[in-house]
Amino acid sequence: MFRKLMSKSAMKSPWLYHINSGSCNGCDIELVACLTPRYDAERFGFKLAGTPRHADIVVVSGPITSQSKDRLVRTLAQVPEPKCVVSIGSCPRSGNVFKGSYSIEGPLEKYVHVDVSVAGCTPKPEAIMEGLYQAAQILKKKREVMGK
């Protein structure tokens, strides 16, 4: 019963973990703007977690540089199931203008299944909110499947 209660509460408050894999910082500041009172993602229970072990939703920005690739893969492996991966901006999906560079090891799809992709360069905080909300819905479904 305790487990049930835990899973029900976790459904209502998905925690975010943000990985910057070589992003230009544009998407990162928009994600932070998303948590401010103006856009207020926290009203849906989102909260930035300090460690990937506490996270439910992983937000990835940046084109995945060769320096950050190992760290990204390691961090993603630490996130407990069920998890949901959200890519912010064009970079994680394709590499954007850095595509084909010697130091880019993207796209993100090579390492993990991306559940929700938010397009834009950079996306508006409202768009990121929509992406996070959609991710929370997917997470809910995943939890229900896992609970059965």
Added chain:
Amino acid sequence: MMFPFLKKAASNIVNKPSTEAFPNPAAKGLGNYRGRIEFYPEKCVDCGMCIKVCSPGAITREETPAEGGKNVKRTFDLTSCTFCGMCEEFCDDCSIKLSQDYHMVEEDAEKLCTTGTSFIKDIEGEIVCEIGGCIFCGLCMRNCPQQTINVDRPNKVWEIDHEKCIKCGICIGKCPKKVLSYGEPDETHIG
């Protein structure tokens, strides 16, 4: 005033919250915001300028033969786009537009593509220039997306490379003297 916040507190009882409403699918970006690409294939002449100026290479072109011409399918990959707006600026026919729609959130990245198929008619004849009327201003040379035209003003030379020419017709529209047309080169027409 002793309690300056009282006025604000009283007004806040009736005011709406400063937090933005969610979800708000009708909301649009403000001012010159560049969002989702809209493509109007009926206006496209397939000059290829958008593909040339696209820095992340987000635009792809697929050609299939059709009766009396060809069908050209353009795909704008929004997960690759950097929304610089160059394609819109360089498009001579205004067939590309970056709208203010920022709701670009999908589970399936395939859906984040703008596609359009335009029919390009086969044109008989080549671009020719009427020698008498040309003032060698060079506008056709500057606007040619394939750099096929060469204009030498001091020596009064007008040349075109028919092998490279894709017959988009942009030069015909740009010519201030209206001396360019489709036809066959003869004594009064160079080409």
